[in-house]
Amino acid sequence: xxxxISDSNxxxxxxxxxxxxxxxLFPIARVETRRGSRxxxxxxxxxxxxxxxxxxxxxxxxxKPVVAIASFNFAASNPYLIESKSFKxxxxxxxxxxxxxxxxxxxxxxxxx
Numbered sequence: 001x002x003x004x005i006s007d008s009n010x011x012x013x014x015x016x017x018x019x020x021x022x023x024x025l026f027p028i029a030r031v032e033t034r035r036g037s038r039x040x041x042x043x044x045x046x047x048x049x050x051x052x053x054x055x056x057x058x059x060x061x062x063x064k065p066v067v068a069i070a071s072f073n074f075a076a077s078n079p080y081l082i083e084s085k086s087f088k089x090x091x092x093x094x095x096x097x098x099x100x101x102x103x104x105x106x107x108x109x110x111x112x113x
Contacts, residue, residue, distance in 0.1 A: 014085070017093040022112040024093055026086035030079055047076040051087065058094040058105055068102070072113065082113070 017024060051072040060066050099105045
């Protein structure tokens with residue numbers, strides 16, 4: 001799989017996933033974006049990306065919709081960043097998926113991300 005932004009769905013018409021699908025995530029190698037900026041491939045500075053999902057939803061074990069706000073923190077030392085549209089599509093893939101608990105949702109998110 002290519003990790004070039006030009007190979008992502010960004011700028012393309014796409015449909016929303018109907019089922020949970022971690023394959024929606026499109027990683028972009030940070031080294032590629034840093035190469036043109038004279039930054040080291042693994043810089044010594046501290047930082048990261050903070051993403052806020054103002055609505056993430058899933059179904060509880062009885063099929064009732066659950067809605068939450070989530071914050072995601074990715075360290076700058078991580079070799080990849082996530083392309084924004086793919087992250088949105090990934091989070092939307094949770095909409096019709098049943099989970100036994102919030103802890104299970106968090107576990108899946110941590111495993112995928």
